[in-house]
Amino acid sequence: PNVKLVTSDNEEFVVDFRIAKMSVTVSRLMEAMNMSETDDASLLSNSIPLPNVTKAVMARVIEWCEKHKNDEPKEEKENDKRGRTTHVVSDWDKEFLKNDEFGRLCQLMGAANYLEIKGLFNDISQTIANMIHGKKSDEIAEMFNIHCDLTEAEKKEIRKKTAWCED
């Protein structure tokens, strides 16, 4: 069975039911619209509107879901901050995300957050973290195009506080 997803720019994507279920948001909407895997009529007659996702981003999300549709669901430990497992981005995912410029990654992350696709969301946040990893403040600011509004005095104060690990 297939599910129809409609993006903010009115583009329709027909995806496998399993792929649609990978998004918690879509899954909830399907439940609310009484769409079930066994009821083909309800799937054909309804489409799921996704006003926060554009066509280009949706295509990338579906590409990722296609690859991961057979993955085993991962066990999660809630409210266990210190025992939290560290996320490892697989080689395929690294390859998948490596050509996306930062702006595109942010859009993809926003879409993964909105659609509640945890695996994709974790992959992107870890990828951005990896981009930041090992860089100095000014390098991060330049890479992500962030304007520094700190005064010299503030910078000096910060440097003083963190001198022990900067030496």
Added chain:
Amino acid sequence: MSMDGLPPELIHIITENLTYTDQLALSQISRQFRQFKPAICDIPSFVIFMLDGRLMLCARSLDPLSADQFLSPHPNAERTLRKDAPEGTVNCTRGFTFPPSARYAPLLCAAIRYLEFRDKFPVSLEHLDTIAALLARSSVCKLKLCVDTVGLFHIHKIPSCFPFIRSVEFVLSDNAYYNILAPFMHDGFSAKLARIGVREIILSQGMCCSNVVDGRLYGVSENEYRMERKYRVLVGDNGEESDNERTSSINFIICLFEGGIDKIIVNARSIGKTPTKKEHVDPLLDRLAKLGRSLSLELNSWVDESVEPESRGRRYSWPPMQRRSKALPDGPYTSNDDVEHGRTVTVSRKRSGPRQYEQCISIVYKVPGT
């Protein structure tokens, strides 16, 4: 889209995947990012060792807030001990099963100023990457580890395991079967250390225990076997002339500086014979001058007066080389080209026995613009 266009909750999630140093760098970009300043679990001194099959993590001199963070419930912690010190600081110890059955981080974003792999009950350096994975989100500023026969084959992992360390102390154990200095000179190791930010290397001598028989390594992987052949000392090598040993020590020091290290402290007996006399120090100064950059070298040694030519008995005939031997003066040591090279050499001595003294030769080059 810029990063400051992302909703704060998403930025917050990204920062959770960052190390302490990364979070610190991010928080220094702009006022908006100041709110992502890392929650500090500041650990001045952190010691790792094995006890009863558990990995013991011992954090010393914590402030009470950091102690609470360090000791907060963890599903994998097996033993926890908290001891308040009179000066208001807290010493904490936690035990974890090792090797871990699953990936977990016992510390969330801690700032570890000094991490020591204890030489008694040591954690083998073959587990270096596992330890680094456990401390993945923490930043380590200074690292001290023991390099025994097994560790010798794993020190090349340090640059990938501990990014951002500023200083490393290697406690080298004496070994008749392997050239303990070889891995430091192989494959641009010192350059790799310099690239991750290491500025200072301290070399000390110590006794490290490891699971080897007669100093030889058994059950090695193919890669380790290849390295083993490179590092092996051939029979007869131990009988080298002491001057050759000194030249090897000088080559070793130069190799570290060439890699980009700024400061080296060589403690007594850590790398064999080091320059102690004028005729040994002068060639070293020449080679250091040729590097043409600012650096600092401290050579600590124990000098035995009984083998010094100046104090020798008349009846003994000394070889010509040793007859020319000249002790360094106690205090500043100057030569003609000191100013030209921006060099200061100071010798300090402390008597440690009737015929023995501790000598520290401190060599500093200050070359403008380097």
